Amino acid sequence: MNWEVVIGLEIHTQLSTKSKLFSGAAVGFGAEPNTQTTLVDLGMPGALPVLNKEALRMAVMFGHAIDAEIGMTSVFARKNYFYPDLPKGYQTSQMDHPIVGIGHLDVTLEDGTTSRIGITRAHLEEDAGKSLHEDFQGMTGIDLNRSSTPLLEIVSEPDIRSAKEAVAYVKMIHSIVTYLGICDGNMAEGSMRCDVNISLRPKGQTEYGTRTEIKNVNSFRFIEKAIYTEIERQADILEDGGRIIQETRLYDPEKNETRSMRSKEDANDYRYFPCPDLLPIVLTQDYVDEIKASLPELPSQKAERFQSEHRLSEYDAHVLSSSRAMADYFEAANTIAKDAKLTANWVMGELSKLLNQEQLDIQNTPVKANSFGELVARIKDNTINGKTAKDVLQAMWEGEGSADKIIEAKGLKQVTDTDAIESMIQTILDANANQVQQYRSSDEDKQKKMIGFFVGQVMKASQGKANPGIVNPILAKMLKG
Amino acid sequence: MFEQSISTLAQKLRNKDISSVELTHLFLNRIAEIDPQLNSYITVSEQHALEQAAAADILIQSGKGTNLTGIPVAHKDLFCTQGTLTTCGSKMLSSFIPPYESTVTSRIQQSGAVMLGKTNMDEFAMGSSNENSFYGAVKNPWNLNTVPGGSSGGSAAAIAAGLAVAATGTDTGGSIRQPASFCGITGLKPTYGRVSRFGMIAYASSLDQAGPMAKSAEDCAHLMQAMSGFDEKDSTSSETPTDDYLTNINTPLTGLKIGLPKEYFGDGLDADVADVIMAAVKEFEKLGATVKEISLPNLQLSIPSYYVIAPSEASSNLSRFDGVRFGHRCDDPKDLLDMYTRSRAEGFGTEVQKRIMVGTYALSEGYYDAYYLKAQKIRRLIKEDFVKALSEVDVIMGPVAPTTAFSLGSKTSDPVAMYLEDIYTLSVNLAGIPAMSVPAGFVDGMPVGLQVMGNYFAEAKLLNVAHQYQQHTDWHLQSPAMTKGAKA
Structure with missing residues (x-):
């Protein structure tokens, strides 16, 4: 049977506020257990929550970025369940009246197709602590540092139709929240966590099939793999005439399989009700408008500007703007290099290659944008050719100094003096009289194949410093005789 | 000394007629003598009290301090007090010593008052008789075979018996006013949001409100002066500026418009109690007030509405008592579920368990609309009744x-x-809205309280009305017979 995949995503985004959602405790990753807590985060008797206004502001920023309705009156609700790392016995979240209502995102795939994904809502909620099951000999350790850390849960409509589209959507959300500066986007540290809802239905059917939810998938790659795995599992069951059980599943990246965590029957009744310790949040139009006016440039706007201002191709503009850090790097480098196309090629090419090899984010590159711009400038003004530039970049990467310093120290300056090149070519032609003879007696096709040999000889003789743009016409002329 | 008002005692302290340490000793001795019969205190913090009294004496000597400086008071045992056992009347917290101070007790402490100890109460403030305490029932000093009312029964009994000059209480459904009425003292439940709830162990967050309990309205005003006002640590606390509760306390009541809701005088009201209340109303007429009958038609619905909303909130508020971080934990738990169920079954008393179950049920999927939402609708109707009535009367x-x-x-x-x-x-x-209980007479030797209800943030008005009444009556000056022979 031909199945259509239906996917909806819930993304928990950790907001990069200085303090927690309901207390003044600092937010940070990797601190000693239970050192970043206050009475509120510990759920002590009589402790009361006070909303962090910065988190509220960040949520409204996100709402504007996805063209959403802003909840002018939003309400915090308690989600009640018992768990040792949930100190109050309830999570303060939002239910009926979220801060961000219906919005949407246009997602572009690699093949250039664009689809609009609906966003049902985004709401503020506090994170729980962590249970640590190792190192305590049959007991469980509780670390409440993460307790009450602010999250924005972004819930999509079931509008996504493939794993690729899901990943593109998550990348887009990642890009937006990092552009807005409301999330550090660090997926390895759990700053973005994804729950994936998947169901299958026969192509053409309008009603949805039974869905499963895969909890807490924490990388782009795992999202894609988990979806493929789950599609296959569901398709196998359905093809065999079976039924999908509505349940929560976990993805195991090591075995590349999903397995059942709990079924719908075991699900908690969370007994949501409005939190009586927090009054409804009522926003003014001025507040909402002021945030809208102060939004930074978003990825799609930046991509458009890169095309119009820098004359980049749609693809290049899209790639460079997908991360704010890369876009900033490109722009900073280009102010020095003053050749957008060349800078873009080098950022997306050699620099990205090195970053990938070392598994570094562009924020952590040893070659800063200014230095990189100087390197590109030396390519542009023909001081060095592309091949040499790669070596220079490698040397810069290893901390040997600026592009100019390395070019100077290693004598890598391109030879552009035509007299010098002519005499170098003459020497090579003299030394290879047979090949010259052969060349001259060949037809044009053969000659085209043979010219590479002579170019190679010249480059070798010049130790790569001869400018190919100058060498090629002179060589062609001298070979004619 | 045990029947003196705060302003009289403050004057004596300033005049060096007595020191705070001496005064505190007198109260501590009297507690030791009388309280075994009453059980009004869970904790008497003798050493702490004497230290505070010594500090108060230094403050008074330097000419500083407030009217409360050096005055011995007691706190209901649901206000968290740093370094002092805070039990909420429960086995669950029978060894809980908070590392923090509630806003109410902190403000009273800053005014220089001396904390004698923590008073008994119905467990987690759930009860109307003070019989639901892990620490045993409190007796009414007017008749040791009767209850003092609840849940702030310990505070009420202690004041009536002269075991504290004044005390704090909390009122979720009458927990200040009803024990004040039963014990013949004066108590004020302020407007919701007037007094900070930070550090007050929650029963039903949208209803809980702390307030003063004392011999007289004037003493309550002194306490309100210290404890009320906005607190950034409580999101539901009001930014409405506080009044000076003493400035207008002597304003004559000429022209005061009193409403008598007919629903308050129907079936179920003891005829003798009704007579006491009507006699008090007559007294107000003598003071120049006018009286008209009004209606609060949804009064009967307040019981079902309250007993859905309060337990619903309680079921959630009390979830934090899970044996994980503080409070009672059962011995040798088999697993997590066993730890939760046994810790809570052992730690909570019957009434608390009952209300947790009722609240859990009311919030459950499929029942929420029929119970919780319906109760909230009734709550709005009840509020509208009061708003309408208070647009016609003071x-x-x-x-x-x-x-x-x-x-x-x-x-x-x-x-x-x-x-x-x-x-x-x-x-x-x-x-x-705010409301008071004011001693208005006796039936068969037992006190009767008059309830005075007012508009939002009209605490100053209520205190003025009660004070004027107390200037012309002496019901609030009566003391129970059991305290008469006390040595101290």
């Missing part, structure tokens, strides 16, 4: 409770009869 008067203090054990097996005790007090909490 204050509303009626009884606090249908009867005087009942016998110990007489209602413990009949929860509905017990819940009906709160019929005249619950609606005030649902609406969020």
